[in-house]
Amino acid sequence: MIENEQFQTWIDRVDTELVRYFSEKDLTCNPLDRAMEYTLLAGGKRLRPLLTLVVVDAFGGNTEEAIPFTLASELLHTYSLIHDDLPCMDDDDMRRGKPTNHTVFGEAYAILAGDALQSEAFQILVTSQHPILSPDRRLEILKELCLAIGRRGMVAGQVMDLSSEGQAYDLDHLQLLHSRKTGGLFRFCLRLGGHLTQLDDEAMEKLTAYADAIGLLFQVVDDVLDEEGTSENLGKTPGKDKEAAKATFPHLMGLDGAHSFADNLLEQAEQALAGFEKKAVKNLSEIARYIRHRDH
């Protein structure tokens, strides 16, 4: 992860809360709890919670009060990973350096674990206490989430990804695919931080522009790593995209082209921050640069 002590402290807090969330046991649901916990606690960069916390901190909010809300994005991301890894979808055996959920718990429990993670994410956003969040603003957060993950959001992205295999595509198609599959949740996480600190519309728009740039950047780098990376640093099998004839940025514009495109997106992300105060610019830039230069 990024070498930043403050970020690491927040990530540790998120991890602690994720563990606590699963500490309540119910023996009748044991296989479900274990399957949910397994992928959720298998590590992961916790980048989505971090995005929310950096915004909350940068705009004078209380990160500790925001922590419970940040779990939701990690649950949703994990649900999408578990379902995407299934044999009928991307058919992946390794994830976060460990065997994928269905290889350990079987397909039925993997599907149900994903289903329950989606519901639990909503439950967290609906029920977590917050001293200054109004019911109306909470409903706005929920609305933005639904748009980010539903049939015109994250699920649509996965559908486009699956149906693109072996098909012709252009840059617009690829950008739409990834703005849905990855970008929507990034946008949600950054705007969630904005809602929790009652940011005005102008600041929210800047955050959204930054989110869209780093969301796409994340995916361009993901595609590049799938070609250049090793399973050791990735924690998953590289070269899968090419094998499945997936739509990727390196395939569309070459590896060099993809690197230049990533550099441009990093610049766009940093430009979107213009006018924010120093702390916001520093921390959000650091995350954007990490996303550009990460090796896993």
Place this chain on the structure above:
Amino acid sequence: MIENEQFQTWIDRVDTELVRYFSEKDLTCNPLDRAMEYTLLAGGKRLRPLLTLVVVDAFGGNTEEAIPFTLASELLHTYSLIHDDLPCMDDDDMRRGKPTNHTVFGEAYAILAGDALQSEAFQILVTSQHPILSPDRRLEILKELCLAIGRRGMVAGQVMDLSSEGQAYDLDHLQLLHSRKTGGLFRFCLRLGGHLTQLDDEAMEKLTAYADAIGLLFQVVDDVLDEEGTSENLGKTPGKDKEAAKATFPHLMGLDGAHSFADNLLEQAEQALAGFEKKAVKNLSEIARYIRHRDH
């Protein structure tokens, strides 16, 4: 369905709105939209929306304003059917008299259709307009839904159902399984009607007791029909429970025992209505009797 002209009018309105909900097309999501639409519009009793509308009507609410909210329970029910029918779960080929979702669209799109139906259900409850529903009460509705469908609700019920195959069980276990798998959503639908008409806690408790009785009744009759019914009237393959050595009421208490148990539950449901005004008692009793005596 129940022979009641008013009920049929409401069910027709629900069907019209479901069709309208899917009328907005996006070609990039075509396989997803088609898969979602397929099972959702394949028929079905629309019992869950009906439960909400009967309550709204009986307590002086406006059913037309409630219609959009009722779609959510039908989407959630359909998501659970699509996932439960998958080869790795109950492995069913027929549902609502038609080939199951995955046999038509493949497993990947069936899973994604279920995923998106869950998100869309939340979106409907978060965004549908209503003239008297306060943000706080809307959040209460969402909270009750999360509890009904999550890892201690509907998903937990399916987990208990799968893990009960071939295992010893008692009546308590079977009741808990079904209160989660079916009962929770019934309870949600009835209480949703109560929220939309601003019922007080005492009336809500009566509705909840009625919901718990008919939820369990529904499942006892389902188990009986699985033994006594034909695929023609059921729209799905009978005898599947016995084949899979599932936990069922007839298996636990014999067919006669299951029939008596169902009669008792019908009585309990009707007793729960004591003190409600005439229209509520009449319509809710009619639904309970239909659930007891239905042949599909």
